[in-house]
Amino acid sequence: MKTFIGSLIAGLLLALPLSAHAGNVTVKGSDTMVILGQRWAEEFMKTTPATKVQVTGGGSGVGLAALQNGTTEIAMSSREIKDAEKQKLRARYNTTGVQIPVAKDGVTFYVNEGNPLTALTVEQLRGIYVGDVTNWKQVGGPDAPIIVYSRENSSGTYVFVKDHVLDGEDYAASAQTLPGTAAVVNAVSKEKNSIGYGGSAYAKGIKELKIKKGNEDIAPSAENIKTGKYPLSRDLYFYLRNKPAGEAKAFIDYALSPEGQAVVTKVGYFPVK
Amino acid sequence: MEQGLTQPVVAPTLSPAARRRQLKEKAIAGFITLMAFTGIAALILIIIFVAKEALALFTEAEARHEASLSKMFLAQDVAPGRPAFRWQPVSKVPKVSMIPLFVGTLKTTAVSMLVAVPLGIFGALFAAEFAPRRLRELLKPVIELLAGIPSVVLGFFALMVMSTFVKDLFAFDRPLNAMVAGLGLALAIVPVIFTVSEDALTAVPRSYREASLALGATPWETAWKVVLPAAAPGILAACVLGFGRAIGETMIVLMASGNADVISWSLGDSARSLSATIAAEMGEVVVGSPHYSLLFFIGVQLFLFTFVLNLMASTWTKRVVKKLTGGAA
Numbered sequence: 078m079k080t081f082i083g084s085l086i087a088g089l090l091l092a093l094p095l096s097a098h099a100g101n102v103t104v105k106g107s108d109t110m111v112i113l114g115q116r117w118a119e120e121f122m123k124t125t126p127a128t129k130v131q132v133t134g135g136g137s138g139v140g141l142a143a144l145q146n147g148t149t150e151i152a153m154s155s156r157e158i159k160d161a162e163k164q165k166l167r168a169r170y171n172t173t174g175v176q177i178p179v180a181k182d183g184v185t186f187y188v189n190e191g192n193p194l195t196a197l198t199v200e201q202l203r204g205i206y207v208g209d210v211t212n213w214k215q216v217g218g219p220d221a222p223i224i225v226y227s228r229e230n231s232s233g234t235y236v237f238v239k240d241h242v243l244d245g246e247d248y249a250a251s252a253q254t255l256p257g258t259a260a261v262v263n264a265v266s267k268e269k270n271s272i273g274y275g276g277s278a279y280a281k282g283i284k285e286l287k288i289k290k291g292n293e294d295i296a297p298s299a300e301n302i303k304t305g306k307y308p309l310s311r312d313l314y315f316y317l318r319n320k321p322a323g324e325a326k327a328f329i330d331y332a333l334s335p336e337g338q339a340v341v342t343k344v345g346y347f348p349v350k
Numbered sequence: 351m352e353q354g355l356t357q358p359v360v361a362p363t364l365s366p367a368a369r370r371r372q373l374k375e376k377a378i379a380g381f382i383t384l385m386a387f388t389g390i391a392a393l394i395l396i397i398i399f400v401a402k403e404a405l406a407l408f409t410e411a412e413a414r415h416e417a418s419l420s421k422m423f424l425a426q427d428v429a430p431g432r433p434a435f436r437w438q439p440v441s442k443v444p445k446v447s448m449i450p451l452f453v454g455t456l457k458t459t460a461v462s463m464l465v466a467v468p469l470g471i472f473g474a475l476f477a478a479e480f481a482p483r484r485l486r487e488l489l490k491p492v493i494e495l496l497a498g499i500p501s502v503v504l505g506f507f508a509l510m511v512m513s514t515f516v517k518d519l520f521a522f523d524r525p526l527n528a529m530v531a532g533l534g535l536a537l538a539i540v541p542v543i544f545t546v547s548e549d550a551l552t553a554v555p556r557s558y559r560e561a562s563l564a565l566g567a568t569p570w571e572t573a574w575k576v577v578l579p580a581a582a583p584g585i586l587a588a589c590v591l592g593f594g595r596a597i598g599e600t601m602i603v604l605m606a607s608g609n610a611d612v613i614s615w616s617l618g619d620s621a622r623s624l625s626a627t628i629a630a631e632m633g634e635v636v637v638g639s640p641h642y643s644l645l646f647f648i649g650v651q652l653f654l655f656t657f658v659l660n661l662m663a664s665t666w667t668k669r670v671v672k673k674l675t676g677g678a679a
Contacts, residue, residue, distance in 0.1 A: 138635055165638070229609065229630035231440065248438070250434075254608070256630060268525050
C-alpha cells in the first residue's frame, strides 16, 4: 500500500511539469463545434505529438467567457462575439479579440417526412415562428395546426434564426424550446405536424426544407452553402485574445489547411475555403 | 476545603492506555465537528455566491433598467397596447417576466405531486401493513432502485416513450407538455416518498397496532386510523422532500415539458419551469450580463421556496406531534 501511494505521489510530481508545459493549446466553446475541434486536435497531434490540444464544449458563451477570463487560448463560437463580450475583453486585455472563420454551417428547417411540403419562403418561415401562421393550410399544406419547435434562447442557432429569419422579432410564445439539435430532430421525426431547425442533420424521419426564392427552391447542399447561395448559412469561428502565435497558430493553420478543411466536410459542416 | 488549600488538587493519574483512548476519543470528536462545520460553511458559501451574482440586478444601472422588479412581476407591453407576461431575455427589448416560469413550475410540480403522493403513501402503507414478508422484501429494493435512475434517463424516457402515449391518451395537440413532464417527475419522486413513508410507518410501535386490534378494529381500520396518523410527521416529511425534489428537478422538465413560456392552466400546453430555465440558459449566457444575474436570481427564488416550505412543514409537524401525544412530548 505504502509503495503504491508513494509511486502515485511520484507520478503526480512527474506529471506536474508536463501539465505546465508550453506545448498546450486549450480550445473551448460551442457545442456545435466540439466534435469538429476534437477531430482537428486528433489529426493535428498525430503530426505534432509534442503539442497537446485540449478541446472542451459547454457552449459558445462559455468559450467566450473563458476567453475573457483567460482560461482558454482559443474560443469556439457558432455566433459572432457580442458587444458586451468585446467590451470585457478590451477592459481586461486591451484588445477586441481576433475572429477567424474556420468552417461554414447551414441552418436548415426540418419537417416530418409525412409533410407534403418541400420548400417554404423565408417570409413563410418567419410567419410560422413569429406566430402569424398557425396552420399548415396557410402555407399550402394540409389543414393541421403547426407545432413549432425552437432551441433554447441562449443557443447560437436561436439567435441566428432570430436575426436572419425573424428580422429580430420575437418568437411566438407557443414555440417550444428543446435542448440541442438532436432533441429537435427527434421531436420532429415523431410529430407529424411539427417544424424545427438546426444544423444540417442526417436523420431518419425528417425532411430538410428547401428555401424558396423567386422561382427557385434552394436546397441546403454543400455547394449552395459554400457559395453562400443558400440564404441561411453561417460561419463558425475561432476567437483569440491576440493574433495567434506559437502552437495555437500552428493548430489554426492546420485547421484552415486543405487537410483540416477536409475534416470539416467529414464531420458534416462545410469548408470556408 | 482546607485540605484543598494546602494540597493542590491533582488530576487522577491515568494509565497510558486510558490516556491514549482519551486522546483518540478527542481526535474523533474534533474530526466530526470539523466535518460538520465544513458542511455548514460550504452551504453558507454557496448561498453567498448565488446571492452575490444575483445582487447585480439591484445594484447595476444597466441591469436595473433591463430587469427591474416591475418588469419581472408585472405585465409589460409586448406590442403597443398589448401587455403580456413573456420570458425572452435575449430579445432586442428583453422581456423577463417570471410569471410564466412560476406557472410552469407550479403546473409540473402539481401534476407530479398529485400522482406521486397517493402512489407513494399507499404503496408504503401496503408494504408496511399488508404485504406478505416475501413481497415486501422484493417491493422495497425495486422501488428504491427507481430512485437510483439518473434523472436524465427518466427525462429521455418521458421524451421518447411517454410523450406520444400521453398525447394519444388525452388527445393533446402537443407531445411535449406539462402532463408528460409532471408524470416524468412523478417517477423521480415516488421512490422518495415511498421510502421515507415506509420507514415512518414501520417505526410506529407494535403496541399501537396490538391495542387497536385488541379493541376489535379490522387491520384496515388499524392501518388507516391508527398507524397512518401516528406516522403522519414522517409522511409529511416524505411529501416535503418529494416536493422539494419536484420543484428543483431540472433534467426531466427540460427534456419533456416543451419549455414554451406560455401562461395557461391547461396540462396539454407546454410549460417552462424555473430550474429548467437556469439549465437551458446558463451554458451560453454572457457572464456578468443582466441575463446572467437574472438566472442566479431565479436560483435565489428556488432556494427561498424550498426554505419557506420546509419551515412551514416543520411547524406543522410539531403541531401534529403535539396533538397526537397530547402535549406530552
